[in-house]
Amino acid sequence: MTHYQIWHAIELFAAEHGMSCSGLAKRSGLDPTTFNKSKRATIFGQPRWPSTCSISKILAATGASAQDFFKFITDDPATSEDTNKTNKAD
Secondary structure, three states: OOOOHHHHHHHHHHHHOOOOOOHHHHHHHOOOOOOHHHHOOOOOOEEEEHHHHHHHHHHHHHHOHHHHHHHOOOOOOOOHHHHHHHHHHH
């Protein structure tokens, strides 16, 4: 499981529930900027992972199970961090 896969799963999960990442955060009682792309790395470029508490809150707010969330995490090469960076450079 990669950093990119977790963040991508949050994006897909929000979309499945008809929300943006910001909307999902707000509905979950989190700061609306919690899942912003700008918060996914430190100013030094180190990956910043979402907390298990944040994941738990989005599950509770949507009534979803962990399985409902984790179905969005796949080993598909098209969703790997390296592939994503390569595609952005094209």
